[in-house]
Structure formats: structure tokens, C-alpha cells
Amino acid sequence: MKIRKxxxxxxxxxxxxxxxxxxxxxxxKESRVVVDGVNKVKRHMRxxxxxxxxxxxxxxxxxxxxxxxxxxTKCNQPTRVSFRFLEDGSRVRVCRRCxxxxx
Ligand SMILES: [Zn+2]
Numbered sequence: 001m002k003i004r005k006x007x008x009x010x011x012x013x014x015x016x017x018x019x020x021x022x023x024x025x026x027x028x029k030e031s032r033v034v035v036d037g038v039n040k041v042k043r044h045m046r047x048x049x050x051x052x053x054x055x056x057x058x059x060x061x062x063x064x065x066x067x068x069x070x071x072x073t074k075c076n077q078p079t080r081v082s083f084r085f086l087e088d089g090s091r092v093r094v095c096r097r098c099x100x101x102x103x
Contacts, residue, residue, distance in 0.1 A: 032062035
């Protein structure tokens with residue numbers, strides 16, 4: 001996965017297209033991410049069992065990583081990501097626009 005928790009991403013498809021937000025959760029198995037304030041769905045909760053909060057609550061639903069682009073922390077542009085290996089063998093992400101290491 002090119003997107004990780006706490007990354008800032010730009011939504012490029014869907015009803016929240018153009019929104020920016022930080023990644024709250026990444027779900028690598030499903031190739032999805034939960035982004036703050038993006039893809040909100042209303043859920044009707046009933047006070048049952050452990051759920052204390054009743055009524056209609058809004059929460060973010062996961063969206064597919066192909067619908068977001070990583071915002072580079074260096075050049076502040078939405079970018080695609082490539083990988084590079086450092087001398088110590090660790091893998092880092094690299095911005096394809098400015099060539100800077102993002103991690
Ligand atoms: Zn960049």
C-alpha cells in the first residue's frame with residue numbers, strides 16, 4: 001500500500017472529489033483507507049448492547065486507494081509514489097513530482 005495512516009490525501013473520485021484529509025486508518029487487505037471527513041455515511045444506531053449512542057450518527061466509510069492521491073509533504077502536490085531502497089535496506093516512498101523522499 002502506498003497510502004498509510006496519518007498521510008494527507010486528496011480525493012480524486014467520488015462524491016467527495018477535491019477534498020483533502022488525513023488518513024485515519026488504512027486497510028491494506030481491502031486496498032482501502034478511511035479519510036477524515038470523507039465519504040461520510042449516516043448510520044442509524046439503536047441503543048443496544050455496548051452501543052450507547054442512539055440516533056443517527058455520521059461516520060466515515062472506507063474508500064478505495066485508487067480514489068485518492070497522496071499529497072507530498074515536500075512539494076504539497078498530489079502525486080504518485082514510487083519506492084526506493086536505502087543503503088540500510090529499508091524501503092521509502094518517493095514523490096514522483098519532486099523526487100523527494102516522503103517518509
Ligand atoms: Zn513532492
